[in-house]
Amino acid sequence: MSNIAKALTGVWIAGVIAVAFLWLPPAQGFRSPEAARIVVFHVPCAILTFVAFLLNAAYSWGYLRTREPLTDAKANIAAELGMLFAVLATVTGSLFALEQWGSAWNWDPRETSIVMLMLVYAAYFVLRGAVEERTKRARLSAAYALLAFPAMVFLIWILPRIVESLHPSNTLFSRSGLDPMYRLTLWSFFAGLLAVFVWMFRLRLRVEIAETRLRQQMSREPETTLTGAKR
Amino acid sequence: MNPLFVYMLTPLLIWAGIFGYLFWLDMRLRSLEKRLDEGGHS
Amino acid sequence: MSRSSGWAREAIAVFAKDWLVELRTRVALGAVVLFAFTSVVASGFALEPPSGVPAEVKASLLWVILFFAAVAGLSRVFVVEEETRTADALRLTVSPAGVFVGKLAFNTVLMCLLCAVTVPLYLLLLEAPVRHWNLFVVVVVLGSMALACATTAVGAIVAKATTRGALFGVLAFPVALPPLLVAIHATKAAWVSENGWRVATGDLQVLTGFMLVIVPASLLVFEHIWSE
Numbered sequence: 249m250s251n252i253a254k255a256l257t258g259v260w261i262a263g264v265i266a267v268a269f270l271w272l273p274p275a276q277g278f279r280s281p282e283a284a285r286i287v288v289f290h291v292p293c294a295i296l297t298f299v300a301f302l303l304n305a306a307y308s309w310g311y312l313r314t315r316e317p318l319t320d321a322k323a324n325i326a327a328e329l330g331m332l333f334a335v336l337a338t339v340t341g342s343l344f345a346l347e348q349w350g351s352a353w354n355w356d357p358r359e360t361s362i363v364m365l366m367l368v369y370a371a372y373f374v375l376r377g378a379v380e381e382r383t384k385r386a387r388l389s390a391a392y393a394l395l396a397f398p399a400m401v402f403l404i405w406i407l408p409r410i411v412e413s414l415h416p417s418n419t420l421f422s423r424s425g426l427d428p429m430y431r432l433t434l435w436s437f438f439a440g441l442l443a444v445f446v447w448m449f450r451l452r453l454r455v456e457i458a459e460t461r462l463r464q465q466m467s468r469e470p471e472t473t474l475t476g477a478k479r
Numbered sequence: 480m481n482p483l484f485v486y487m488l489t490p491l492l493i494w495a496g497i498f499g500y501l502f503w504l505d506m507r508l509r510s511l512e513k514r515l516d517e518g519g520h521s
Numbered sequence: 522m523s524r525s526s527g528w529a530r531e532a533i534a535v536f537a538k539d540w541l542v543e544l545r546t547r548v549a550l551g552a553v554v555l556f557a558f559t560s561v562v563a564s565g566f567a568l569e570p571p572s573g574v575p576a577e578v579k580a581s582l583l584w585v586i587l588f589f590a591a592v593a594g595l596s597r598v599f600v601v602e603e604e605t606r607t608a609d610a611l612r613l614t615v616s617p618a619g620v621f622v623g624k625l626a627f628n629t630v631l632m633c634l635l636c637a638v639t640v641p642l643y644l645l646l647l648e649a650p651v652r653h654w655n656l657f658v659v660v661v662v663l664g665s666m667a668l669a670c671a672t673t674a675v676g677a678i679v680a681k682a683t684t685r686g687a688l689f690g691v692l693a694f695p696v697a698l699p700p701l702l703v704a705i706h707a708t709k710a711a712w713v714s715e716n717g718w719r720v721a722t723g724d725l726q727v728l729t730g731f732m733l734v735i736v737p738a739s740l741l742v743f744e745h746i747w748s749e
Contacts, residue, residue, distance in 0.1 A: 254505070258498045262491060269487035282483070289490070312745050368695040375692060378682040388678050391742040395674055395696055398734045402699040406727050447501060454508050461515050 261440040283347045292438035293337035300330030305397040308390035320386035321456040331369045357407040358415045368396045528619040535623025553594035557639040560586045565646040580708040596676035596689040617744040625673045632665040657711040663728045664704030671697040674739035
């Protein structure tokens with residue numbers, strides 16, 4: 249990402265935040281119409297969580313096909329970012345739930361499924377910590393990610409059928425669901441957040457590549473890199 | 480002052496912090512990559 | 522002989538060999554059944570008198586016990602191969618699909634045996650009010666099969682890890698959660714609902730569907746877990 253794109257992202261998100269508070273009207277029909285603005289920030293985080301989860305599964309599949317170490321690194325990064333956005337979505341959702349439904353946690357199906365998603369990520373990281381050898385770790389964690397994927401799809405798909413949800417369904421794309429001004433602000437924020445996601449992803453990948461290069465240099469010429477590290 | 484304006488400042492400040500941190504990280508990483516490139520060639 | 526019957530024969534051979542070993546040592550069976558027995562007795566003590574406990578709580582508790590008992594023993598089939606260093610011999614002689622299906626069958630039978638011992642004891646000690654007996658039996662069989670299907674490949678992953686410890690439970694829970702939730706819901710229906718079959722039909726479909734999805738997915742990735 250060029251510096252111009254980064255600066256644009258910064259201004260864009262700041263602008264959307266300002267718009268969400270100053271231009272967006274309070275949402276009628278909620279218990280506290282002013283607080284409903286948080287939806288604009290909460291929903292994009294939740295969407296990005298699932299995007300990251302899909303990315304993780306896709307990269308895991310890619311790793312098993314190609315056995316390319318960088319693809320494994322990408323799968324791991326997608327899981328890390330997914331965890332981050334899952335936490336953000338849960339915190340913003342909890343705040344709004346406290347305001348709207350009177351309790352921060354209701355075991356709503358969506359709440360349950362995001363907790364389960366976090367559990368999958370946590371298990372994934374535990375597995376990665378439990379295997380020493382690099383290629384083996386990559387192989388096993390990719391296999392686990394692909395096993396957890398259908399389970400999560402099932403969970404997201406069946407849970408709302410069993411338990412009633414407090415969350416509205418089908419508001420994002422249907423014409424009648426969400427106020428057009430809200431929808432516009434929400435997707436604008438999503439665009440900004442997606443840019444941040446891409447930026448973070450590439451930063452993290454560069455760290456991974458730099459680490460690999462450092463390790464290679466260390467194994468090649470131990471003395472020079474040691475003095476280099478001291479500098 | 481409009482209370483909404485006050486509430487707006489918190490997310491803006493948080494965002495400024497995140498943005499600044501990411502930018503700083505980007506610069507640090509760039510200098511590390513540069514040093515690695517030099518170390519690789521010599 | 523065609524290839525498909527080839528792996529089926531291999532699977533039967535693996536299954537028979539694993540049961541022979543199991544009957545000789547009785548490690549997995551002992552761990553699973555004793556774990557379940559201890560938990561049932563412990564919950565019997567804790568929930569005294571059982572008549573005061575809502576049936577919903579009892580239904581959930583039954584599946585929690587079954588899940589953790591499964592965790593105690595279902596990774597055993599793969600761990601034992603790594604511990605006795607017989608995995609390489611198996612890798613050379615049998616195709617991955619044959620190994621997986623054989624181990625899956627072993628775990629499924631193990632789960633069914635576990636249920637055959639635990640569930641009657643649980644019903645007796647906790648005075649569960651079962652309304653629809655045949656529905657309940659179907660739910661238990663399907664649910665335990667789904668648990669075995671969900672966790673067998675995870676057991677293979679755990680056997681390959683360097684530090685096994687409590688890894689299996691941590692990894693198995695997210696994968697086993699969908700069948701667990703559905704089985705709890707269906708068990709409640711079988712115990713308290715007037716028209717249990719109507720309430721539970723969707724659950725039984727979901728359980729079957731889950732198995733039909735997770736077994737091919739496991740087969741797909743098992744090759745990569747198993748081969749070095």
